[in-house]
Amino acid sequence: xxxxxxxxxxxxxxxxxxxxxxxxxxxxxxxxxxxxxxxxxxxxxxxxxxxxxxxxxxxxxxxxxxxxxxxxxxxxxxxxxxxxxxxxxxxxxxxxxxxxxxxxxxxxxxxxxxxxxxxxxxxxxxxxxxxxxxxxxxxxxxxxxxxxxxxxxxxxxxxxxxxxxxxxxxxxxxxxxxxxxxxxxxxxxxxxxxxxxxxxxxxxxxxxxxxxxxxxxxxxxxxxxxxxxxxxxxxxxxxxxxxxxxxxxxxxxxxxxxxxxxxxxxxxxxxxxxxxxxxxxx
Numbered sequence: 424x425x426x427x428x429x430x431x432x433x434x435x436x437x438x439x440x441x442x443x444x445x446x447x448x449x450x451x452x453x454x455x456x457x458x459x460x461x462x463x464x465x466x467x468x469x470x471x472x473x474x475x476x477x478x479x480x481x482x483x484x485x486x487x488x489x490x491x492x493x494x495x496x497x498x499x500x501x502x503x504x505x506x507x508x509x510x511x512x513x514x515x516x517x518x519x520x521x522x523x524x525x526x527x528x529x530x531x532x533x534x535x536x537x538x539x540x541x542x543x544x545x546x547x548x549x550x551x552x553x554x555x556x557x558x559x560x561x562x563x564x565x566x567x568x569x570x571x572x573x574x575x576x577x578x579x580x581x582x583x584x585x586x587x588x589x590x591x592x593x594x595x596x597x598x599x600x601x602x603x604x605x606x607x608x609x610x611x612x613x614x615x616x617x618x619x620x621x622x623x624x625x626x627x628x629x630x631x632x633x634x635x636x637x638x639x640x641x642x643x644x645x646x647x648x649x650x651x652x653x654x655x656x657x658x659x660x661x662x663x664x665x666x667x668x669x670x671x672x673x674x675x676x677x678x679x680x681x682x683x684x685x686x687x688x689x690x691x692x693x694x695x696x697x698x699x700x701x702x703x704x705x
Contacts, residue, residue, distance in 0.1 A: 453495075458562035458569050461586050462614055465505070465569065467519070469497040471557040472575075479576050485525045488532065491573060492558060499533065499571075503617065504587030506568075507533060510542035511587045521546055521573070521580065531571070531582040549579040587691075599647065601638035602697070606690070608634050613687050621676055624683055628670040631686075635663035646700050655693050662686050 458465045470493035483489060491497045497519045504513050512533055520532040522543075529546035551574060558575040568585035608631045612624040624631070639660040643652065666682045674682075 454558075454560055456560055456562045458564065460564070460569050461503075462618055463501060463503040463505075463586065465502075465562060466500045467497065467560050467562060467571065468495075468500070469519075469558070469560050470494045471559065473557050474554065474576055477576075479578050483523050485523055485527060487523050489521045489523065491519055491521050491560070497560070506585045506587050507531065507542050507544035507582060510544065512542055513587075517541065529580055531580075544582050544584070546573075546580045546582050549581065551577045551579050553577075599641075599644055599697075601634070601641040602694075605631070605634040605638045609687065609690055613683060616680060616683055621679055624666075624679060625670050628667040632660075632663040632667040635660045647697050649696065649700060652693060652696050652700070655689065655696065659686070659689050659693065662689060 452471055454467070454469045454471055456467050469491060472493040498516055499519050500516045501512070502514050504511055506512075510533075516536060518534040518536060518538070520534065522530045522532055524530060529548055531544045531546040532540050533542040533544070534540050554576045555574045558573070561572045561574075563570045563572060565583055568583060571582045571584065573580045608627060612627055612631060615621075615623045635656075639656040662682070663686060666679070666686055669678055669682055
């Protein structure tokens with residue numbers, strides 16, 4: 424009999440929180456928190472089910488996946504790449520769900536709109552002194568990145584994230600000065616270009632090429648002295664020179680955007696190789 428009561432309670436919880444329509448204007452409203460992070464607009468869209476006397480923590484069992492809302496799926500939209508945990512997600516729209524593991528630890532699941540899990544990140548558990556009646560998700564700034572915070576009842580879950588461009592270099596540039604110098608100019612020219620401003624790259628393309636040449640010719644820390652990093656640095660220097668030449672010839676905005684975007688991708692490819700090399704010795 425006790426087992427039947429537990430199953431019935433879970434069915435009620437699933438119905439209310441995993442997709443049913445709910446009466447009452449507060450429940451029908453959807454939360455739409457927005458965070459501006461370095462020119463990138465990040466937005467979450469989620470349903471707001473009410474407690475109605477229930478305790479979410481008592482109903483969620485280990486192994487369950489929770490949709491973090493009601494009615495339409497909870498979604499995350501970002502105009503630029505973000506890094507959750509050790510995973511980078513590109514710009515786009517994603518479905519968010521939470522998983523309560525068998526080890527009683529929470530994970531934030533970031534999924535494609537087709538339902539494929541792209542990344543998992545720690546969803547750190549906290550508890551509130553006063554219960555929150557309607558499920559609420561907030562986006563907050565934290566250090567140089569952000570934090571997604573879910574609150575419902577006395578349950579609070581938080582996941583941190585960073586801009587992908589910052590995190591890709593931050594893990595390696597503390598030991599490789601030339602990497603940091605190149606990234607500083609890349610960041611100051613690429614991100615304005617994303618917003619339609621090409622003046623920085625038109626005025627600093629030569630400087631970017633010079634930094635690429637210095638980086639390619641520098642002696643790397645021992646853990647980064649790998650053939651694949653060396654060969655990609657040579658390509659980076661060549662592509663930086665080609666971009667500088669294109670700017671000097673008054674290339675079109677479309678041509679410059681394409682060239683700078685490709686160079687940006689090359690940089691992150693190298694940063695990823697450095698990160699992988701660093702992880703192997705940890």
